[in-house]
Amino acid sequence: MKTLFSKSIQFGIIAGVILIFSELINLTSTFAVILEKLFNSAKTGKTASPLAIQILTGLVVFFIAYTFLRKKNGSKSHTAGQEIGSGLLMGITAGILISLLNVILGTYLAKGQDIRNYLDAVSPEVISTFLFQTDIANAVIRYFIATILGGLAASLLHLVSSKTNVSGKISKFIQKIVQQSKIRIFLNKYPYMTTILTLLVVIAVFLLPVLVNAYAISVLGIVFIYAIMGLGLNLIVGLSGQLVFGYVAFYALGAYTFGLLTAPKPFGIEMNFWPALIIAIFIAAIGGLFVGVPIMNLRGDYLAIVTLGFGEIIRILINSNLLADFTGGPQGIKNIGQPTQPALTAKIFGKPFDDNVWFLYLILILFLVVLYVVFRLQYSRTGRSWEAMREDETVAQACGVTVSSYKVLAVVIGAAIAGLAGAIYASRNTYTGPGEYAFMVSVNALAVVVIGGMGSIPGTLLGAFIIKGLPELLRDLENYRMLVFGALLIAMMIIRPEGIWPVKRRTLSVTPESIEVLKKDLKP
Amino acid sequence: MEADKPQEKTSPKPSVRRINWLRLIVGILTGSYILYRIIIQIIRPEYGPVYWLGFLNTGLIVGGMYSLIAIGYTLVYGVMLLINFAHGDIMMLGCFAGYFTFEYLNFLKVGDSNFLNTYPVLAIILAFLIGAAVSAGSGYYLEKIAYRPLRNSPVRLAPLISAVGASIFLETAAQIMFGANKKTYKNPDLLARGSGWNIQMDEGMIIITKTGVFSLIMAVILMVGLYFFVQKTKLGKSIRAVSQDKKTAQLMGINLDQVTSQTFIISGVLAGAAGVMWGIHNGLFNHYVGFLPGIKAFTAAVLGGIGNIPGAMAGGMILGIVESVGPAFLGIDFQLKDVIAFTILILVLILKPSGLLGKSSANVEKV
Structure with missing residues (x-):
């Protein structure tokens, strides 16, 4: 009482x-x-x-x-x-x-x-x-x-x-x-329906750019760029269980490399889109190697802080006078190159797309490529090693997983994907400056992964829509966005640490039937 | 305060040989570069001794604050094995609390003058008490809300992500509530910023500010007090016991929840004091004030050996001095002094992950 x-x-x-x-x-x-x-x-x-x-x-x-x-x-x-x-x-x-x-x-x-x-x-x-x-x-x-x-x-x-x-x-x-939902039974009955559904979704997504207005196109562009970033970070955080706070560093590396290679100033290289993109990815991957190697034998928390420090180093460097001749200092790089539309599209569709529509298609295609790479990685030997490492490093090592090199590999691949996202972002805006690489970008990327579900690929896409798409719809709440993210990160960890769309764990269980099968098999 | 349990020591990893090469190469490169800079400084000195003493002065003052914050990281890490990412923001809250205390006392009329300048000592003590209390309280509730439910979480990264969330939440809340513009601490006249003692030397003079001396003395008093607190009192003993071995400590009748809460309160008190000092000494601050000192103090804790209290104190001081001497010594722009701190972090993790005073490397290499 x-x-x-x-x-x-x-x-x-x-x-x-x-x-x-x-x-x-x-x-x-x-x-x-x-x-x-x-x-x-x-x-x-x-x-x-x-x-x-x-x-x-x-x-x-x-x-x-x-x-x-x-x-x-x-x-x-x-x-x-x-x-x-x-x-x-x-x-x-x-x-x-x-x-x-x-x-x-x-x-x-x-x-x-x-x-x-x-x-x-x-x-x-x-x-x-x-x-x-x-x-x-x-x-x-x-x-x-x-x-x-x-x-x-x-x-x-x-x-x-x-x-x-x-x-x-x-x-x-x-x-x-939920348990008896017809859809699930239906899908279990006809497994190929899953493929058809996925195809339908992909087709719908590809029709989107033509159907929606310019504002929605720009929102979708940023959502998919974040989805690409999320896929990369998901690889590090969700699959291999390492935490990276300074993800923005690799993003900035990609963006600046791309910018320097394609902009008329300061170098005047004005390279083509695709080779510049590949070099940007490569440079970002080297950045990942630089961060990954020092911590390969340390526990995950250190990686978090080291990458955070690395992110700050990159941000300070691109803002400083020391590199102002290369990076333009606070002014950034202007007139970054954009990809040209191949003549083929104009031939097929009668007339060329608008520039923003074409760019959204490009982002979508690159997103699908990254999705494919990440998907194949997840279900490969490498992915399984990462998952083993995430669950228990000592046991993974005992099972023959070279933990240290797999850790570095995860960071390098994640960094490369972030570099790709950064390059696309820079090219889309035709401008890049130090103001765009604040710590908050890393937080957004982390929120995309955590809210969607760590280790879950569809979850990452969902997370990107929630983190980057929803705030655009709720413009009035703009000021409170970071506040909500902070509270959401805590709440998700307490209430639902596996995320909104958690990854389905593959389990092996011994049912009575399988024991019967086993007995039959073992009979002489 | 190492969590070295004998049964958890790992056998040599297959990559140990390669890491040693890395360590060797990086060590030789760093060492030879520093040697090269020393020789350069001796042959062609760019700065006279006055400047060096000035840098040392700045470094000691900042280092004292870093030490106080770093102790908070180390204590919490020892007890919970968690990097309390929101620690810098707890310091920020203390900074705001001190600011509001001074502002209020400035308005409070006593006779002809105001309270702030009539009883300056009392005002400073009040500011420290309130700053420390606010930080301690927020640390206490932070642990209760954001960390305690996650202590046995199946997701290993959960507490760390929660800590990031808490950090963002506190920072944004302060930004919206108090505004993003920079604010100025209203010091009592006794501790006016910029005033101090000028020491005349051959080439120029060093200004030793009152606020700086005050901050350094305060930091040293707090650190000595904390050291005796941890070594002599019952609570200090239980904190050390928990950080050595949680299970055994519980078997010995130590209440883990209570000790964790009290650890957060102690680290909050130190962070709050550091926040008030930061405000008194530097003057300008806003909601972002805790971010960089927080990360640098973590660097200091790693430098001294995380989980080791004297290590954190030494690490903070060393980091403060290196950071202020570094740009002149290396001949780079003063804009880049933050880069030096982070480079030190990476170098320490390559060269000596256990830190300067950390005894074994088992605790950092283990999950």
């Missing part, structure tokens, strides 16, 4: 802190605006309506309270009164905290002091939005209503669902559907 209430106050404080945090970074009202736009397309402007903020506030409390109640009830059940009391307590605690913040902010607003010097996101307009354009007392009452309703709703829902066991039934129902 006592522990229940003290625990509810604790969770109420958690909810309150989350509310305060999201108010201070102005997340609540931004999110409220997005929600309103979703339900009401006529909605314009950037000010959230009071109702939406109240609903969001209530929802936060609701989720926290419901999680708490569900977790607690596993050990022993409480009476209905206790549950409702606990929900009420959580609502009140959260309400006190969020009201306190709004009272403080409201006082500053009333005094006419601008606190944006200290809290950047909290402008006077934001404060008045959070005060619902009314006075402080009114706003406090509304916040209390929202939080208490949220807490009560959680306890009521939990009461109902625990008495009738609705949630258990629903989850069982979903499991049943």
